[in-house]
Amino acid sequence: MPDFGFKLQKDRQIDFDANDRSATRAIIETEPTFRLCIACGTCTACCSAGNFTDFSLRRMITGLKRGNYEGVRAMADQCMLCGKCQMLCPRGVSTRKLVLAIRKHIR
Amino acid sequence: MIGGGIAGMESSAHLAAMDYEVTLLEKDSRLGGKLLKWERLFPTMRLGSEVLAFLNQGVEKHVAVHCNTEITEIHRKAAAFHIHTATGRTYEADAVLVTTGYDLFDARKKEEYGYGIYENVITSAELEAMFAEGKPLHTADGRIPKRMGFIHCVGSRDEKVGNVYCSKVCCVTAVKQAIEVKEKHPETDIYCFYMDLRMYGMHFEAMYKQAQEKYGINFIRGRLSEACENIDHSVLLKAEDTLSGRPLKMSVDLLVLMVGFIPSEGTKAVGKMLGLEFGVNRFFKTCDQHTLTNVSNVPGVFFAGACTAPKTITNSITDARAAAATIATYLEGKAISARTIENQK
Ligand SMILES: Cc1cc2nc3c(=O)[nH]c(=O)nc-3n(C[C@H](O)[C@H](O)[C@H](O)COP(=O)(O)OP(=O)(O)OC[C@H]3O[C@@H](n4cnc5c(N)ncnc54)[C@H](O)[C@@H]3O)c2cc1C
Numbered sequence: 001m002p003d004f005g006f007k008l009q010k011d012r013q014i015d016f017d018a019n020d021r022s023a024t025r026a027i028i029e030t031e032p033t034f035r036l037c038i039a040c041g042t043c044t045a046c047c048s049a050g051n052f053t054d055f056s057l058r059r060m061i062t063g064l065k066r067g068n069y070e071g072v073r074a075m076a077d078q079c080m081l082c083g084k085c086q087m088l089c090p091r092g093v094s095t096r097k098l099v100l101a102i103r104k105h106i107r
Numbered sequence: 108m109i110g111g112g113i114a115g116m117e118s119s120a121h122l123a124a125m126d127y128e129v130t131l132l133e134k135d136s137r138l139g140g141k142l143l144k145w146e147r148l149f150p151t152m153r154l155g156s157e158v159l160a161f162l163n164q165g166v167e168k169h170v171a172v173h174c175n176t177e178i179t180e181i182h183r184k185a186a187a188f189h190i191h192t193a194t195g196r197t198y199e200a201d202a203v204l205v206t207t208g209y210d211l212f213d214a215r216k217k218e219e220y221g222y223g224i225y226e227n228v229i230t231s232a233e234l235e236a237m238f239a240e241g242k243p244l245h246t247a248d249g250r251i252p253k254r255m256g257f258i259h260c261v262g263s264r265d266e267k268v269g270n271v272y273c274s275k276v277c278c279v280t281a282v283k284q285a286i287e288v289k290e291k292h293p294e295t296d297i298y299c300f301y302m303d304l305r306m307y308g309m310h311f312e313a314m315y316k317q318a319q320e321k322y323g324i325n326f327i328r329g330r331l332s333e334a335c336e337n338i339d340h341s342v343l344l345k346a347e348d349t350l351s352g353r354p355l356k357m358s359v360d361l362l363v364l365m366v367g368f369i370p371s372e373g374t375k376a377v378g379k380m381l382g383l384e385f386g387v388n389r390f391f392k393t394c395d396q397h398t399l400t401n402v403s404n405v406p407g408v409f410f411a412g413a414c415t416a417p418k419t420i421t422n423s424i425t426d427a428r429a430a431a432a433t434i435a436t437y438l439e440g441k442a443i444s445a446r447t448i449e450n451q452k
């Protein structure tokens with residue numbers, strides 16, 4: 001194709017109606033405390049992995065809720081399952097089990 | 108007492124119990140104010156009618172109640188207030204308590220949300236009315252909604268409509284109503300769009316957690332920018348999902364707008380008749396925000412309830428009792444009623 005000096009941008013909107021959220025439903029079934037997250041960011045701030053890479057459990061959870069699965073699996077693999085965030089989460093999200101559930105349901 | 112809502116009823120009951128002669132003037136045909144409209148109350152899910160019955164015990168047989176009473180003029184003659192009504196009656200009083208409450212924000216003013224334009228956009232008050240009717244929840248064409256949206260802060264915290272204050276009850280009301288929908292229709296998915304969730308009350312946070320844990324109600328942090336109608340009459344929402352940092356679009360079958368408080372027409376009218384001061388938010392201005400919370404700028408005129416600021420029922424009842432004590436000390440000429448505070452705010 002000739003180069004006209006412009007290109008089409010990909011739509012950045014989260015298209016809630018089009019997104020398939022079936023994996024999210026499966027994750028909730030495996031680990032119901034997923035629902036309790038209030039996106040406070042405590043987990044991200046205390047996470048050793050998150051302090052050196054762009055890994056964020058909070059962001060991963062928010063993305064999953066909207067059905068955004070891009071990059072989620074690679075992110076879930078970065079968690080060391082150390083459990084630090086679980087000790088700090090104010091809502092009692094079982095974060096380690098959640099990460100395992102994500103790994104189970106998202107390829 | 109001008110206004111027979113929660114605040115007017117509870118102040119009247121306490122003053123009557125202290126043997127004062129109390130006359131309660133209400134413009135509607137019944138006492139109760141907004142409480143008549145809310146079926147179940149946060150945070151207990153108790154029936155509104157139970158609270159009304161409780162308040163009535165103090166009013167019935169103790170207070171002279173005059174409903175359907177429209178006040179036309181108020182004059183001060185020596186120490187007494189003369190209150191004239193549309194029916195030509197005049198009531199005399201040594202003190203006046205103003206409990207004229209609030210009105211709901213007119214959602215049509217927030218045109219971009221489509222209320223009054225799209226058939227599946229309703230207000231929180233209309234949802235309450237559906238609950239009270241006891242009929243199944245339905246869209247305009249009679250279907251049970253598969254997905255619903257609740258929009259927080261409609262007509263509150265919004266300079267564009269001229270209301271910069273928080274209405275205080277609508278966050279928890281959205282959670283309460285969402286739970287009620289889920290109890291009746293578990294298969295309906297619910298999304299609440301909020302800027303901040305203000306779950307300040309003792310049991311509100313627990314309700315919020317229950318909404319997530321037990322009912323699977325979803326919360327998206329982002330303010331609705333606009334709503335449009337899809338061809339099938341569902342409503343397309345556009346907001347930023349601020350936690351993902353991306354714009355989001357979502358269709359809902361029914362959209363509920365959490366309308367805020369504005370000062371009532373009665374508050375404006377009675378305030379004018381009595382020469383009362385209004386604050387920056389157009390509610391009545393109390394003499395001091397910390398201490399003289401029931402006292403007006405006119406000696407002998409006092410306030411209680413939501414005519415001074417958005418309040419919950421608990422707040423309104425407590426405020427009403429405080430007003431009764433303030434009026435009693437004023438009528439008895441007690442020294443504490445002459446207290447002042449430096450730098451009134
Ligand atoms: C959607 C919604 C749901 C709510 N649900 C809850 C809940 O679950 N729990 C809770 O704690 N709170 C709830 N609230 C808050 C509650 O409605 C208020 O706290 C309460 O109604 C305030 O009582 P009030 O007596 O001050 O005012 P109002 O209820 O507004 O009563 C004022 C009365 O004065 C009368 N009046 C006005 N002008 C005149 C006049 N000129 N002459 C004579 N009479 C006049 C009116 O007719 C009315 O009867 C809710 C609010 C909203 C918007």
Ligand code: SF4
Nearest residue numbers: 037038040041043089
């Ligand atoms: S600490 Fe808990 S509530 Fe906070 S973002 Fe992490 S998982 Fe969610």
Ligand code: SF4
Nearest residue numbers: 047079080082083085
């Ligand atoms: S369990 Fe995973 S997400 Fe939580 S602190 Fe440890 S590495 Fe970070």
Ligand code: SF4
Nearest residue numbers: 260263273274277278
């Ligand atoms: S209580 Fe919540 S919904 Fe109501 S105005 Fe305040 S922040 Fe907005």
